[in-house]
Amino acid sequence: MPGTPSTAPESSVLVVDDDPEVRAAVVDGLSIEGYTVRAAADGLQALSAVAADPPAAIVLDLAMPVLDGLAVCRRLREVGNRTPVLVLTARDAVSDRVAGLDAGADDYLVKPFALDELLARVRALLRRAAPAEPESELxxxxxxxxxxxxxxxxxxxxxxxxxxxxxxxxxxxxxxxxxxxxxxxxxxxxxxxxxxxxxxxxxxxxxxxxxxxxxxxxxxxxxxxxxxxxxxxxx
Missing domain, CATH: 1.10.10.10 (Winged helix-like DNA-binding domain superfamily/Winged helix DNA-binding domain)
Incomplete structure (x- = not known):
């Protein structure tokens, strides 16, 4: 079962998926955990949402109409946007996972997935993105x-x-x-x-x-x- 709402105070997540049922389930699960959640149905909506109000993390489906997840991820990274991205893919081939990571994603999850695992991966992404400064030496x-x-x-x-x-x-x-x-x-x-x-x-x-x-x-x-x-x- 999902954890308590206190696990994610004031963290915003953008959920991008063209499947309304998957999108609604992920939005509901994240909202129960205490995240502020926005949703987008395609890649262009996602880029507009990020520009208007940058989220703390993005859950991004790869296979979408208009603009797919790989293109969204590449565009974000090309302009220096380093928001943590968890990509969702319906294909478990290594080449598909590699493509997502090469485009700049930070983690991946294969559909169908357990909601608890998605929540855990979002928590892990946000922990790694915490403002603590990395060590300065090379x-x-x-x-x-x-x-x-x-x-x-x-x-x-x-x-x-x-x-x-x-x-x-x-x-x-x-x-x-x-x-x-x-x-x-x-x-x-x-x-x-x-x-x-x-x-x-x-x-x-x-x-x-x-x-x-x-x-x-x-x-x-x-x-x-x-x-x-x-x-x-x-x-």
Missing amino acids: LSFADLRMDPRTRTGERGGVALEFTRTECTLLELFLRHPGQVLPREMIQERVWGADFGPESNSLAVYVGYLRRKLESGGGGRLLHTVHGIGYRLAER
Whole structure:
């Protein structure tokens, strides 16, 4: 069951979905949690709503008429809007999830989904977007560099950009180089207590980071330690 309204004081969420039943269910669930919720039925309405009154987070369906979710996400990021975005997709193919994240989304959820999971992911996005300032120093390991403030980096001369979740995860590894980090600890630090050990979000995001970090032909830096977790190391 949804939590108490006090879990989300004065946080505004924009829900964008062309399916009226899905849109109404998500709006109702978020409203019960205490969020101030607005809704849009297509991408153009979403961009207008963001321009008129920027929300704290956006729940964005990918498959919509007029202007789809990928185009909305790209346009927001192109103008420097960094509002956390949770994309909804009816397709579970890896390529569809990658497309959403490459467009600038921070997290994804596959339809059909449990409302409790959507609420948990919105809470996690808002926690990561809290105003606490990131560490100011440039983080580095081997030939990898990352600036947590801008969520940008570089490896082997290749410029890199990271989503909010990718940056939080990579920052954790960069602050503990060479150490084996247990899955449970990583999930708690990145996603919080809302995600149990059955969630596959960690493995998925490690895969996304590997794809970016190895895009210029560099060797693997994020290694799986079977049965335990992951380690940042040159080999």
